[in-house]
Amino acid sequence: MSAAKAQSLQISQDMAFQRLSWRVQRLGWIIMGLLLVAALVGVFGSGGPLSHSTAGTSGLSVHYQRFARLLGSAEYQLTVPAPQAGLLRLWIDRETLRHIELSTVTPAPQSVQVAQGKVVYSFAAVADGGPLLLTFQGRFSHMGKLRTRMGLVEGPTVEFAQWVYP
Amino acid sequence: MESVIRAAAIYLFLLLLFRLSGKRSLAQITTFDFVLLLIISEATQQGMLGNDQSLLNAFFVVLTLVGLDLGLSLLKSHLRPLEKWLDDAPLILVENGRPLAERLRKSRVDEEDVLAAARQTRGLERMEQIKYAVLEREGHISIIPQDSAGRHPSSQEDVVLR
Numbered sequence: 001m002s003a004a005k006a007q008s009l010q011i012s013q014d015m016a017f018q019r020l021s022w023r024v025q026r027l028g029w030i031i032m033g034l035l036l037v038a039a040l041v042g043v044f045g046s047g048g049p050l051s052h053s054t055a056g057t058s059g060l061s062v063h064y065q066r067f068a069r070l071l072g073s074a075e076y077q078l079t080v081p082a083p084q085a086g087l088l089r090l091w092i093d094r095e096t097l098r099h100i101e102l103s104t105v106t107p108a109p110q111s112v113q114v115a116q117g118k119v120v121y122s123f124a125a126v127a128d129g130g131p132l133l134l135t136f137q138g139r140f141s142h143m144g145k146l147r148t149r150m151g152l153v154e155g156p157t158v159e160f161a162q163w164v165y166p
Numbered sequence: 167m168e169s170v171i172r173a174a175a176i177y178l179f180l181l182l183l184f185r186l187s188g189k190r191s192l193a194q195i196t197t198f199d200f201v202l203l204l205i206i207s208e209a210t211q212q213g214m215l216g217n218d219q220s221l222l223n224a225f226f227v228v229l230t231l232v233g234l235d236l237g238l239s240l241l242k243s244h245l246r247p248l249e250k251w252l253d254d255a256p257l258i259l260v261e262n263g264r265p266l267a268e269r270l271r272k273s274r275v276d277e278e279d280v281l282a283a284a285r286q287t288r289g290l291e292r293m294e295q296i297k298y299a300v301l302e303r304e305g306h307i308s309i310i311p312q313d314s315a316g317r318h319p320s321s322q323e324d325v326v327l328r
Binding site: 009011012013014017018021022024025028029032071 | 182183186187188216217250251254255256257258269272273298300310
């Protein structure tokens, strides 16, 4: 109570620091809460409404991860109208493939060809008019902002950005 | 390089998290706190070691953790303000039998916790037998009894019970 009595206890109490530290703590709790909410809505990848997006047009649309994690799974779901010639030829930019270790292409391509600055995947397709679904899976081997480019040979090109967390 | 960065990141993250959650967070290890500690160690393990299962990786992770701990303790002994921020400072919660309400509330301690500490460490029965109750830096409550403790009149229930 009185200053004289308080001094009988040898203690390094610092009320100014204590008040500041409580304030910092409260602020920290708010930030922790906001981080959790952001994680739940998908800002940090690994699911959530904001973690995925779709790019492209009716000629070629790609469902991709807007936010992902290093060494985490990478997946691209492509929707393409069935080609009239019966052969679907799709390319992925070489630079894109340097940042992703592709492991599975579903369905398996008939052939894979290397061209200048890109890799071309060819699929045999039945021309029954319905759209075709292709899936490319792998994992991210680089972090940071990736510019991903892919497209149909003599067709539309899709380009989008992906953010890969460490 | 990666193992050092990973271990340092986990170390600093945990330091910040436990500092922000307050000194009382894991001070009294209940059964659940113990389980929580195990889960936290399990969750951080993967992020700290990455895909590298080598002996050298484990060496450098441990070296980084111990080195950071040592470095911070050396830094703290030279920089008093840093010590305060990293280790917190002690806080008087009860002064001459009078609980300091704002401090109790802000540090998430209630009068029951103080009374429990008084019973367990000093065998005290009532709040007014406590001269000082101090919330120490690591989160436990130390009790200094009144000089007259033990010979206390029993007519002050109104002070103790709220």
